Amino acid sequence: MKRNTDELWNEASRGEPESPLFDSNDVDVAVVIGTGPAGATLALELARAGQRVVLFEAGPWIDPASFINDDRAAFEQMSWTDPREATGTWQLARDFPGSPAWMGKLVGGTANLWTGLTPRFKAHELRASETYGRIPDSTLIDWPIGLNDLENGYDQAERAVGATHRQGRPPLPANNNYKVVANGAARIGYTHYATGPYAVNAEPYDCRPATIQDGFASQGDKQRSKWTPLVSEIPRALASGLVDLRTRCHVTRITLGANGRADGVVFADADGILHRQRARFISVACNAIETARLLLLSSTAGHQNGLANGSDQVGRNYMRHTSGVIYAEFEQPVHMYRGEPMAGLIADESRHDPSRGFVGGYYFEMISQGLASFSQFNEPGGWGVEFASRMEAYTRTSALWICGEDLPQATNRVTLSDSATDALGLPVPVVHYDDHSNDIAMRMHAYDRAEELFSAVGAVRITTAPPLPSGHNLGTARMSLDAESGVVDPYGRAHEVDNLFISDGSVFPTSGAANPTLTIMSLVYRQAAHIIGALRSGEL
Structure with missing residues (x-):
């Protein structure tokens, strides 16, 4: 008999564990650090193969029923608010110097905050160096794998998240914001637009209900219709009896044995x-x-500059996607905040066409914000009559977000602060970023095209806003064929430590234009198969 979502949830979910399942000296367990889409997917695949896993999460377990449908309160409840430093010429260093990125700190990770778009990479984006040629001030390399290496994982990931428009699943219905955007797209000649693919159920699927279109995806989904590891992979992993979830446990260091292999981690508990x-x-x-x-932080003898960092590539090539927001006001209400907030995608510009003045491409993605977020990000620090008039037009506003390829640069990097520390006394990360000239040209092209789109459907005022704190953080431990160009091999295995794997978006050599979660999961399915094969052969 098919079980409904509540039955599965009640059976598989146990919330905060009462005590560890496995002994701290057990040398046969796998350690996975992070419970977002990458870590949770890997933990579940390993458990299905019979491997015991200790899964670490720095944040708490929060039952979806406890999510708060309020922008500011939800941010405090779910976000990684540990201190950071931002440097460089990007606007976030001025507007949000202590929080240049937006990440989750709870079981399920940043997926609890994401809105769910799941496009795939395109072939040219995996061959950016070959396709684009040499770009000054960029460290472009090609991916050491091709699209064919990702396709099986993409299929698995789309089934796991229940992506709409894919593998026979229906689309989400169009809300008012999408209708404005789609009509504008059609009038300026775009043809590739839809309400997905999107990882929120249009109808019941995989023990999760259909969306009630409440508009609170970025505040966590109380209804569990949006896919996240918290309501899918994690409960299944725990139900296997082979995954030991350690919440409120912050891993501070990876240790090596005398043989040079990783042999454990040091972590701080909630106290x-x-x-x-x-x-x-x-x-x-x-x-x-x-x-x-x-x-x-895991530097040690033989790895004085950081673990697996003989190439000096750890932390370098940080990417976040070229972005920006376009707001359009109309005479009549739009109510953009009703319905799924990002269920709208225009793909026509996600191509490589250097005649536009830049390499790579971008998506237009429908975005809607609660009033608190709208006021904070429309014009950071805004004040006065002009700003107030934008706030008064909130119910009459439609919006688009730019998601475009961001070129890697060696100087865009994550380092450790020389002065600031967190609550554990550890150096905080410093995120340094400067826009590449290609990013700026792409953003300006997108602003112009969005203005054409909204003007075509009668917008009475169009304004632009700078990039939001980065939700797509990529590239700081990139994959490469050789140890000099990157940190890990095509399976995410560290070149210098053969039993250490990187499983998240850090391994991306280039960002592409697509939202990264589906590609991260595709890579993890591929990585999991490689690890399981190595375990069975005795090589790992």
Whole structure:
């Protein structure tokens, strides 16, 4: 008999564990650090193969029923608010110097905050160096894998998240914001636009209900219709009896044995007390900023500049997607905040066409914000009559977000602060970023095209806003064929430590234009198969 979502949830979910399942000196467990889409997917795949896993999460377990449908309160409840520093010429260093990136700190990770778009990479984006040629001030390299290496994982990931428009699943209905955007797209000649693919159920699927279109995807989904590891992979992993979830446990260091292999981790519990967990192998899936930070914090003999960092590539090539927001006001209400907030995608510009004045491409993605977010990000620090008039037009406003390829640069990087420390006394990460000239040209092209789109459907005022704190953090431990160009091999295995794996978006050599979660999961399915094969052969 098919079980409904509540039955599965009640059976599989146990919330905060009462005590560890496995001994801290057990050398046969795998350690996975991070419970977002990468770590949770890997943990579940390993458990399905019979491997015991200790899964670390720095944040708490929060039952979806406890999510708060309020922008500011939800941010405090779910976000990674540990201190950071931002440097460079990007606007976020001025507007949000202590929080240049937006990440989750709870079981399920940043997926609890994401809105769910799941496009795939395109072939040219994996061959950016070959396709674009030499770009000054960029460290472009080609991916060491091709689109054919990702396709099976993409299929698996689309089934796991229940992506709409894919594999026979229906689309989400169009809300008012999408209708404005789609009509504008049609009038200026675009043809590739839809309400997805999107990882929120249009109808019941995989023990999750259909969306009630409440508009609160970025505040966590109380209804569990949006896919996240918290409501899917994590409960299934726990139900296997082979995954030991350690919440409120912040891993501070990866340790090496005398043989040069990773043999465990040091972590601080909720009270700040340090412990050690031994391991057969380790996967780091902490999001690109914290993954780089952990590797840098794990410096030791033979790895003085950070673990697996003989190439000096750890932390470098940080990417976040070229972005910006366009707001359009109309005479009549739009109510953009009703319905799924990002269920609208225009793909026509996601191509490589250097005649536009830049390489790579971008998507237009429908975006809607609660009033608190709208006021904060429309014009950071805004004040006065002009700003107030924008706020008064909130119910009459439609919006688009730009998501475009961001070129890697060696100087865009994550390092450790020389002066600032967190609550555990660890150096905080410093995120340095400067826009590449290609990014600026792409953003300006997108602003112009969005203005054409909204003007075509009668917008009475169009304004632009700078990039939001970065939700797509990529590239700080990139994959490469050789150890000089990157940090890990095509399976995410560290070139210098053969039982250490990186499983998140840190491994991306280039950002592409697509939202990264589906590609991260595709890579993890591929990585999991490689690890399982190595375990069965005795090589790992």
